[in-house]
Amino acid sequence: EKEKSLNFLEHIIEEDIRKGFPKKDLRFRFPPEPNGYLHIGHASSICLNFGLGEEYKAPVNLRFDDTNPEKEEQEYVDAIKKDVEWLGYEWDRECYASDYFQQLYDWAVALIKKGKAYVDSQASEAIAAQKGTPTRAGEDSPYRNRSVAENLDLFERMRKGEFRSGEHVLRAKIDMASSNMLMRDPIMYRILHRSHHRTGNDWPIYPMYDWTHGESDYIEQVSHSFCTLEFAMHRELYEWFLDNVYDREKVKPKQREFARRNLSHTIVSKRKLLKLVEEGVVSGWDDPRMPTISGLRRRGYTADSIRNFANTVGIAKRENLVDVSLLEFCIREDLNKKAPRVMAVLDPVKVIITNYPEGQEEWLDAENNPEDEAAGFRKVPFSREIYIEREDFREEANRKFFRLKLGGEVRLKNAYIIKAEDCVKDQEGNITEILCTYDELSKSGSGTEESMRKVKGTLHWVSVPHAIEAEVRIYDRLFTDPEPDGHKDKDFMDFINPDSLHVTRGYLEPSLKDAAPEERYQFQRLGYFCVDKESSADKPVFNKTVGLRDTWAK
Numbered sequence: 001e002k003e004k005s006l007n008f009l010e011h012i013i014e015e016d017i018r019k020g021f022p023k024k025d026l027r028f029r030f031p032p033e034p035n036g037y038l039h040i041g042h043a044s045s046i047c048l049n050f051g052l053g054e055e056y057k058a059p060v061n062l063r064f065d066d067t068n069p070e071k072e073e074q075e076y077v078d079a080i081k082k083d084v085e086w087l088g089y090e091w092d093r094e095c096y097a098s099d100y101f102q103q104l105y106d107w108a109v110a111l112i113k114k115g116k117a118y119v120d121s122q123a124s125e126a127i128a129a130q131k132g133t134p135t136r137a138g139e140d141s142p143y144r145n146r147s148v149a150e151n152l153d154l155f156e157r158m159r160k161g162e163f164r165s166g167e168h169v170l171r172a173k174i175d176m177a178s179s180n181m182l183m184r185d186p187i188m189y190r191i192l193h194r195s196h197h198r199t200g201n202d203w204p205i206y207p208m209y210d211w212t213h214g215e216s217d218y219i220e221q222v223s224h225s226f227c228t229l230e231f232a233m234h235r236e237l238y239e240w241f242l243d244n245v246y247d248r249e250k251v252k253p254k255q256r257e258f259a260r261r262n263l264s265h266t267i268v269s270k271r272k273l274l275k276l277v278e279e280g281v282v283s284g285w286d287d288p289r290m291p292t293i294s295g296l297r298r299r300g301y302t303a304d305s306i307r308n309f310a311n312t313v314g315i316a317k318r319e320n321l322v323d324v325s326l327l328e329f330c331i332r333e334d335l336n337k338k339a340p341r342v343m344a345v346l347d348p349v350k351v352i353i354t355n356y357p358e359g360q361e362e363w364l365d366a367e368n369n370p371e372d373e374a375a376g377f378r379k380v381p382f383s384r385e386i387y388i389e390r391e392d393f394r395e396e397a398n399r400k401f402f403r404l405k406l407g408g409e410v411r412l413k414n415a416y417i418i419k420a421e422d423c424v425k426d427q428e429g430n431i432t433e434i435l436c437t438y439d440e441l442s443k444s445g446s447g448t449e450e451s452m453r454k455v456k457g458t459l460h461w462v463s464v465p466h467a468i469e470a471e472v473r474i475y476d477r478l479f480t481d482p483e484p485d486g487h488k489d490k491d492f493m494d495f496i497n498p499d500s501l502h503v504t505r506g507y508l509e510p511s512l513k514d515a516a517p518e519e520r521y522q523f524q525r526l527g528y529f530c531v532d533k534e535s536s537a538d539k540p541v542f543n544k545t546v547g548l549r550d551t552w553a554k
Ligand code: ATP
Pocket: 030, 031, 032, 033, 034, 040, 041, 042, 044, 045, 065, 226, 227, 228, 259, 260, 261, 262, 268, 269, 270, 271
């Protein structure tokens, strides 16, 4: 048996267990802020935390970090739950930081009583000006030495809603000379008269992230709280807050940091993705060009492919840029196993098989998936008039052109060998029809000598009278630069690809008549496609997920 190599976070957990931490007390959480839809970066964090839950048979909470009512909405909560479930994970408890507002308030009162927090009545600019610099100590606020009684009175009145937004804040009293700027009397509460999606107008004060996160971990008895590197400097404050409230009988959560995952040719930041939505660059959070979980789902990505991607990339201590071609490789690999093969023509030219009787049709056997025997066969109709791709025919071509040319033969997939005899053109010289003959004895699978005859090319095709017309949406990368967010002098909006969506009309074999949204197929020789949520029987719509090969390599 091959032993799985542990990542550095698993080493931390193993070390804790070795030192006596009870395995049964392990608990993890995934803590999204409901201020947008989850993106592929979040998938890393989800797979990490829920993956640890599976590995250690430990519960994992889904915790909404909902302390900023200016940006958070129920719509986002619902979308996040749907996405985590779709990825295939089950949380133990659904938690909300807002459920802890009273407990956090009570602990803040206790800190005031211990002389470890005070109400500052300066404007935010004055507070910022006193912060100092990493090499120069900050200055004390003139309110730093307010009496406990006065602090308690003011804080209680803040909570009652007696003051206007921004009039006072509650600050922890730590160290204005700390080399860690975050320890210089950080703000714990601000006044904000704003309705919250869960607590309504109950609270005119809201706790800040640092005060909330560790205490929420503690309330839920999370043992290991894994977050991204930008929180490394916050760890000292996380521990300071915990040390002031925790009961030594209970689990004290441990924060550790890993590197954020960035994906090339896109951006992973809810705030910036929101801008794309608001400015109409995309049709919504689930636009198939978006790196959101919902966008990838609509594009045709499977949950397996996203989990596989996250696990392949793994976690790291240092930030880096993962090439989007790896994500594309993961979906291609998964769909190769799972997606039924069908025939569709996206840029059609008509072929007339002159020796095939007019009005005749036959239904031929076609294998659904050569990678999966259990997938079986279906019937596809054949008739005198078919479509092939325009680029699969040339009047003249050299010997390396293995498709159809005048005087040459190709096999039609699942059907017969045809030979191009002539072609018809319009006044501008565009080919409108190709006239062919077929070899009646060459039917695929018929067992005749002619059916085994080797010809160089095999083309996909669709019978004209049976074809279903569909809208086919073909996507290109949303950004022209591998790192749209990585330029000092330019904004990511400067790199938007103006041609990221191309809408075309396709002709599909009739077995696709009842295809339902999110169903995925391989259009043979063209790529993987899925049914869009806007599709209907009258107006089918397909999205291209990814091509068959990495056309971006090099
Ligand atoms: P955004 O800037 O997109 O809003 P965020 O970190 O503020 O990202 P949260 O909702 O707070 O978003 O994230 C929930 C969890 O997912 C956090 O633990 C966060 O560290 C993690 N996470 C977010 N983005 C990434 C990423 N690109 N790679 C890995 N983990 C991430």
